[in-house]
Amino acid sequence: MKDWTPILQWKGVSKAFGDKPILKGLDLWATEGTSLVIMGGSGEGKSVTLKLALGLMKPDSGQVLFRGKPLTAGPFGTQAKLYKQSGVLFQGAALLDSLTVWENVAFRLLNADRIGRKLARRRAIEALDQVRLPATVADLYPSELSGGMLKRVGLARAIVAKPAILFLDEPTTGLDPVTAEAINLLIVDLVQGMGCTAVTITHDLVSARTIADEIAMLEGGQVVWGGPVTAMLDSEHPTVQRFLRSGGLSRPAPRKG
Amino acid sequence: MARAARLSLMSPVAGIGRGVIALTNLVGALTQFTLRALLACVTLPWNTRELGRQVMAIGFYSLPVVGLTAAFTGAALALNIFTGGGRFNAEQIVPQIVALGVTRELAPVLTALILAGRVSATIAAEIGAMRATEQLDAMRTLSTDPFRYLIAPRLLAGVMTIPLLTGVADLIGIAGGLAISASSLGFNPEIYARSTVEFLTLDDVTSGLIKGAVFGFILTLMGCYHGYRSVGGAAGVGRAATQAMVWSGVLIFASDYLLTRLFTAS
Numbered sequence: 001m002k003d004w005t006p007i008l009q010w011k012g013v014s015k016a017f018g019d020k021p022i023l024k025g026l027d028l029w030a031t032e033g034t035s036l037v038i039m040g041g042s043g044e045g046k047s048v049t050l051k052l053a054l055g056l057m058k059p060d061s062g063q064v065l066f067r068g069k070p071l072t073a074g075p076f077g078t079q080a081k082l083y084k085q086s087g088v089l090f091q092g093a094a095l096l097d098s099l100t101v102w103e104n105v106a107f108r109l110l111n112a113d114r115i116g117r118k119l120a121r122r123r124a125i126e127a128l129d130q131v132r133l134p135a136t137v138a139d140l141y142p143s144e145l146s147g148g149m150l151k152r153v154g155l156a157r158a159i160v161a162k163p164a165i166l167f168l169d170e171p172t173t174g175l176d177p178v179t180a181e182a183i184n185l186l187i188v189d190l191v192q193g194m195g196c197t198a199v200t201i202t203h204d205l206v207s208a209r210t211i212a213d214e215i216a217m218l219e220g221g222q223v224v225w226g227g228p229v230t231a232m233l234d235s236e237h238p239t240v241q242r243f244l245r246s247g248g249l250s251r252p253a254p255r256k257g
Numbered sequence: 258m259a260r261a262a263r264l265s266l267m268s269p270v271a272g273i274g275r276g277v278i279a280l281t282n283l284v285g286a287l288t289q290f291t292l293r294a295l296l297a298c299v300t301l302p303w304n305t306r307e308l309g310r311q312v313m314a315i316g317f318y319s320l321p322v323v324g325l326t327a328a329f330t331g332a333a334l335a336l337n338i339f340t341g342g343g344r345f346n347a348e349q350i351v352p353q354i355v356a357l358g359v360t361r362e363l364a365p366v367l368t369a370l371i372l373a374g375r376v377s378a379t380i381a382a383e384i385g386a387m388r389a390t391e392q393l394d395a396m397r398t399l400s401t402d403p404f405r406y407l408i409a410p411r412l413l414a415g416v417m418t419i420p421l422l423t424g425v426a427d428l429i430g431i432a433g434g435l436a437i438s439a440s441s442l443g444f445n446p447e448i449y450a451r452s453t454v455e456f457l458t459l460d461d462v463t464s465g466l467i468k469g470a471v472f473g474f475i476l477t478l479m480g481c482y483h484g485y486r487s488v489g490g491a492a493g494v495g496r497a498a499t500q501a502m503v504w505s506g507v508l509i510f511a512s513d514y515l516l517t518r519l520f521t522a523s
Contacts, residue, residue: 088395092391
């Protein structure tokens with residue numbers, strides 16, 4: 001990984017829930033304009049890592065740095081600055097039930113940026129189009145959508161304000177392969193075309209191969225392997241190998257004799 | 258939990274200590290929450306769309322149940338006072354006592370208690386479900402303060418609409434008393450109405466309306482507080498709704514006593 005000041009850095013971060021440690025001195029960083037994918041088994045603390053980066057959870061020890069400064073709360077803190085520049089896709093989409101699809105997508109535009117409803121709606125429909133959802137869903141409520149559609153609405157909400165940093169928790173889970181591929185290409189386009197930084201959590205190896213510049217493999221509360229996506233396929237690390245095998249991506253074993 | 262209960266039985270001093278710490282934590286957290294909520298209430302611009310939605314939900318849609326309760330309570334009160342007054346030949350005091358009882362006590366307290374069940378529990382469940390499904394976290398990452406977007410409109414709607422509902426309950430409660438007195442107790446409706454108007458003072462009505470505003474703040478605050486701090490998914494949402502309702506009721510009665518002391522001291 002490059003050695004200039006990272007846009008986001010987890011520095012010796014530990015977090016436990018009760019007696020159960022989740023992260024043990026995690027050291028990880030994301031450099032500007034690149035796509036970092038965090039992988040690992042269930043319960044390894046991937047979502048916790050993302051929530052700590054967003055300041056939605058506090059670490060027990062260590063700190064999260066945004067552009068070299070620790071996350072601080074309050075209207076003028078670094079956390080507020082991070083939120084202004086970021087878009088977040090939550091694992092369960094986390095759409096507001098009482099709002100229509102377009103109002104959800106345009107939530108930041110309407111409530112934080114305070115732009116007019118007409119323009120906000122137009123931009124919401126453009127974002128929906130980017131995630132392959134038709135304008136006809138704009139006036140539906142979240143309860144009227146399928147799981148995959150909810151995910152895409154959540155992604156549209158994350159990208160509508162053209163963020164500098166994207167946090168994506170399982171962006172392709174629950175999507176059909178064609179839509180998943182389109183979402184992967186959209187993420188690549190946002191990172192390569194617009195210079196956006198992406199921090200993605202996924203189990204999906206195909207997705208990781210498509211969108212990642214760097215991959216960090218979490219196990220036992222720490223990064224056990226990190227490096228460029230191309231190096232992952234050649235890695236001999238047992239955790240990486242296990243993941244590759246389960247995804248059908250490991251190199252065939254050399255024939256004997 | 259069971260272990261804590263056993264330890265508490267074995268060591269009563271430790272149990273008392275834990276209780277005091279828990280109570281201190283609760284008071285501290287509630288104070289902090291209330292101050293943040295009040296700050297959000299006085300910060301402009303208000304979320305007028307949400308405020309309008311809450312005025313309808315808390316105020317308008319509560320009208321039927323508040324009206325029915327007030328009508329039956331006014332009628333029952335008239336019957337009771339007629340019976341009680343009859344013991345010392347004072348049946349004629351029915352209009353005055355019904356008016357006093359309804360405006361100063363029954364309309365604000367019963368309206369608030371009904372809304373503690375209807376509104377406070379609903380708010381707690383709604384905000385608790387938003388907590389459980391990460392909607393509150395999402396709101397924060399969208400640079401929107403949940404206190405300004407969700408909590409302030411509910412508190413403002415409670416403080417604005419519950420005095421209005423109390424006023425409506427005053428009118429309907431007195432009308433209920435009049436209806437039963439005229440139909441069953443032999444009162445002349447015109448004289449009954451005149452006696453009521455001549456007897457009531459502005460203080461009687463305003464003290465009830467002020468109580469309504471205070472109760473409105475309490476029950477919406479309890480709904481928001483317990484919903485916002487709920488943990489543990491669906492079960493946590495259920496607990497939050499129950500706690501909101503119970504604590505609203507307790508605090509309504511406690512503040513009713515204090516306010517009555519205040520209003521009757523002068």
